Amino acid sequence: MLPLAVFTTYGLVTQVTGGHLAGAYFVTTVAMLFTAYSYANMVRAYPAAGSAYTYTQKAFGSHLGFLTGWALLLDYLVLPLLNYLIIGLYLNQAFPAVPAWVFIVISVVLVTLLNVIGITLVSSANLALVGVQLVFIVVFVIVGIAYASGQSTAPNLLEPFAGANSTVGNIMAGSAYLALAFLGFDAISTLSEEAKNAKRSIPRAIVLCTLIGGLIFIIVSYVAGIVFPDYAHFKNADTASLEVMTRIGGAALYAFFTAAYIAGSFASVITSQASVSRILYAMGRDGQLPRRVFAAVHPRFKTPWLGIVIVGVVGLLGAVFLSLDFVASIINFGALVAFSFVNLSVIKHFIIDRKERGTAAVFKYIVAPAVGFAMTVWLWTSLSMTALVTGIIWVVIGLIILLVVTRGFSRKPPVMDFSEEDPAPLLEGATPTEALAAETAD
Numbered sequence: 001m002l003p004l005a006v007f008t009t010y011g012l013v014t015q016v017t018g019g020h021l022a023g024a025y026f027v028t029t030v031a032m033l034f035t036a037y038s039y040a041n042m043v044r045a046y047p048a049a050g051s052a053y054t055y056t057q058k059a060f061g062s063h064l065g066f067l068t069g070w071a072l073l074l075d076y077l078v079l080p081l082l083n084y085l086i087i088g089l090y091l092n093q094a095f096p097a098v099p100a101w102v103f104i105v106i107s108v109v110l111v112t113l114l115n116v117i118g119i120t121l122v123s124s125a126n127l128a129l130v131g132v133q134l135v136f137i138v139v140f141v142i143v144g145i146a147y148a149s150g151q152s153t154a155p156n157l158l159e160p161f162a163g164a165n166s167t168v169g170n171i172m173a174g175s176a177y178l179a180l181a182f183l184g185f186d187a188i189s190t191l192s193e194e195a196k197n198a199k200r201s202i203p204r205a206i207v208l209c210t211l212i213g214g215l216i217f218i219i220v221s222y223v224a225g226i227v228f229p230d231y232a233h234f235k236n237a238d239t240a241s242l243e244v245m246t247r248i249g250g251a252a253l254y255a256f257f258t259a260a261y262i263a264g265s266f267a268s269v270i271t272s273q274a275s276v277s278r279i280l281y282a283m284g285r286d287g288q289l290p291r292r293v294f295a296a297v298h299p300r301f302k303t304p305w306l307g308i309v310i311v312g313v314v315g316l317l318g319a320v321f322l323s324l325d326f327v328a329s330i331i332n333f334g335a336l337v338a339f340s341f342v343n344l345s346v347i348k349h350f351i352i353d354r355k356e357r358g359t360a361a362v363f364k365y366i367v368a369p370a371v372g373f374a375m376t377v378w379l380w381t382s383l384s385m386t387a388l389v390t391g392i393i394w395v396v397i398g399l400i401i402l403l404v405v406t407r408g409f410s411r412k413p414p415v416m417d418f419s420e421e422d423p424a425p426l427l428e429g430a431t432p433t434e435a436l437a438a439e440t441a442d
Contacts, residue, residue, distance in 0.1 A: 001209065005135040005181040006217045008086065009328050010224065011240025017174035018167075024158035024174035029214030031379060032182045035339045036210040038346045041364065042188045043191045045342030045349055047198045051186065052338035059345035059353070064401060066413045068341045070398030074334035074391070076184060076276040079310055080326035082180075082327050083269035084108055087262060093239045094258055104319045107269070112312035114133040115274050116298065116305045129260075129267050136260045137220060140253070142224040147248040160225030163356050176382035179339070180331045181217055184209070185209045186342075191246035194343075219321030220328075238324045273315070277307040285336075288405055318375070329387030342424040 006025070014021045042055045052072055057065025087107050088100035135316075148155050156163070162171075188206045195201050224241070227248050234240040241261075245254045271309040281304035284294025318327065348366035350356045404411050 001182060001184040001213045001215075002268065003130065003137055003216055004257075004261050004264055005079050005218075006023075006220045006224075007241040007261065008082070008181065009177050009324070010133055010221070010244075011231075011234050011237035012328070013177050013326055014225070014240065015175040015234065015237055016177070017170050018163070019225060019229060019231045020160060020162055020171060021174065022218055023162050024171050025178055025181075025217045026161065026222050027171060027175040027213065027375075028178040028379070029210070029218060031372065031375035032179070032185070032210050032214065032339075033207065034368055035343060035376060036185055036207050036316055038343045038369045038372050039186055039189060040206050041346050041369075042342065043202045043206065044199045047202070051189070052342045055345040055349075056341040059348040060172075060341075062412045063406070063409060064341075066187055066402055067395060067398055068338055070333045070401075071337040071391070071395060072239045073279065075278075075331050075338075076279055076330050077271070077311065077314065078112075078318070078327060079183075080269050080276065080315040081274040081318035081322070082331060083272065084264045084315045085322070086265045087269070087323055087326055088237050088319055089324070090242070090258060090265075093236075093242055101320050102289070104316065107266070108312050108319075110317040111266075112308055113268050114270060115277065115308045115312075116301060118301050118303050120412065126267055126271070129264050132260050133264055136256060137216065139256070140249075141219065141223050143249050144227045148223075148226045153185060155226045155229065159225070159229060172378060172382045176332060176336075176379045177328050178217075178332075179335045179376075180328055182210060182213060183331070183335055184211065185317050229382055269315075270279060273308065273311050276310050277304050280304065280307040280311070288401065325384075326386060326390075329383050330379070330390055333380070333383060333387050333391035334394075336383075337395075339376045340373055341374065343369040 003094070010021065013024060017024045027413075027437070039055075046054065046058060051069070053065055056068040058132060084104050084107055088104035091103040092098065092100035178329030185206055189202060195205075224244050227242045231240075234243060236243075242254060245257045249256075280289060280294045281297075283289045284291050284296075284304075284307070293310070294304065294307045296304065296306040344363055346369040350361065356365055381388075402413055
């Protein structure tokens with residue numbers, strides 16, 4: 001959850017909602033808070049676990065759990081692609097003489113090489129980048145308010161939330177794009193084993209992270225709506241945020257924003273490509289994907305190099321040929337499916353399996369997750385038809401893999417590993433194939 005994620009789909013969703021981006025973020029924040037509450041409840045039930053895949057598996061069984069994990073895997077695969085696309089779009093705006101695809105190719109090659117040789121950004125670097133983004137947001141809000149106050153015509157203060165041309169339909173359609181800005185709050189649950197009093201601190205952290213992130217997104221989108229209400233005149237919806245920066249802060253704010261945003265995107269793509277390659281490695285190691293490809297470990301660098309290269313190639317082709325609109329929709333498909341099943345898992349685990357009863361239980365384990373489920377499904381069905389069809393095709397592929405691996409559901413599927421672990425070191429003197437054989441035998 002990056003503070004500047006609000007600008008990833010700023011122009012696109014502002015146009016979809018008829019200028020009511022802040023209203024769409026409000027709806028998405030409410031939906032995500034109910035889902036975060038469901039995550040918090042499942043963390044209390046399984047303090048050592050930590051993903052939609054795990055919770056669905058515990059509540060509904062390993063087969064449905066696998067399909068939920070497969071849908072979630074779509075997010076992991078597409079996230080590097082999204083970052084490459086953003087880097088290309090924004091650097092092209094800064095340097096119009098250079099085509100966007102040139103920046104994309106350079107970024108893919110550089111990030112892929114860094115991941116193959118094992119260089120990753122340390123947490124302190126990521127923390128510094130988040131700090132820079134927070135500083136930018138403070139500056140943006142102050143400059144934006146000053147700009148709006150200096151206009152001869154007073155702005156409509158309610159317009160960013162709702163107005164004469166707003167409908168429930170276009171607000172929900174816009175909200176369906178925005179779940180991707182919240183991706184990451186669920187990762188707090190992976191810290192359960194390190195946290196003090198995990199059953200209390202982790203649920204509280206999940207909800208607070210979602211709430212604070214949502215408030216940041218609402219405030220930033222509100223200020224942007226006030227200072228740039230004429231959304232219909234965006235020159236380029238994909239990079240419309242640059243037009244906002246230029247209007248209220250000139251070249252200085254434009255440069256500050258571009259630097260902070262590109263740096264954040266670059267950090268995100270390095271870590272996301274490393275993460276998904278290790279998930280694919282784990283799936284290849286366990287036989288869910290071809291072992292010789294996805295479980296291949298580089299003999300020198302000890303990294304899953306073929307998986308890293310494949311993710312890089314997917315990112316390159318997708319960023320060059322796909323639109324920001326489509327990529328954002330695809331990410332949200334997987335996220336909303338996973339969030340839906342987390343909400344259902346609360347009802348199944350606490351009400352059906354544990355038979356919790358009483359007024360408090362009804363609210364916590366029926367009403368709250370049911371509202372969260374209804375809102376995420378509503379957002380899910382508000383996605384474009386292209387995104388829905390693509391997502392369904394992805395799920396069908398997962399179902400086919402599940403049928404093959406389980407031999408027609410006659411055996412349990414292997415556990416899907418979302419720990420993003422590093423491959424085990426190669427045995428001394430062994431080839432990658434020999435090491436993999438020994439590991440598989442173990």
